[in-house]
Amino acid sequence: xxxxxxxxxxxxxxxxxxxxxxxxxxxxxxxxxxxxxxxxxxxxxxxxxxxxxxxxxxxxxxxxxxxxxxxxxxxxxxxxxxxx
Numbered sequence: 001x002x003x004x005x006x007x008x009x010x011x012x013x014x015x016x017x018x019x020x021x022x023x024x025x026x027x028x029x030x031x032x033x034x035x036x037x038x039x040x041x042x043x044x045x046x047x048x049x050x051x052x053x054x055x056x057x058x059x060x061x062x063x064x065x066x067x068x069x070x071x072x073x074x075x076x077x078x079x080x081x082x083x084x
Contacts, residue, residue: 048063065078
């Protein structure tokens with residue numbers, strides 16, 4: 001990194017050189033773009049296939065996202081129910 005190099009005088013290299021570089025990319029906030037493709041485990045109705053549903057239940061995984069950290073009722077990835 002140019003901004004981390006020290007010149008012969010002991011000062012930092014010119015910041016103008018590093019300012020011409022593009023800023024680092026920020027992580028996407030769009031959950032749809034970062035979600036894995038699950039189309040292979042969904043039926044034509046958009047619901048989990050029976051075999052996948054059974055496997056997730058047996059392994060105590062969230063039925064919505066497949067995480068072992070919570071159940072579907074508490075899934076942060078699930079759309080809100082609108083109740084409130």
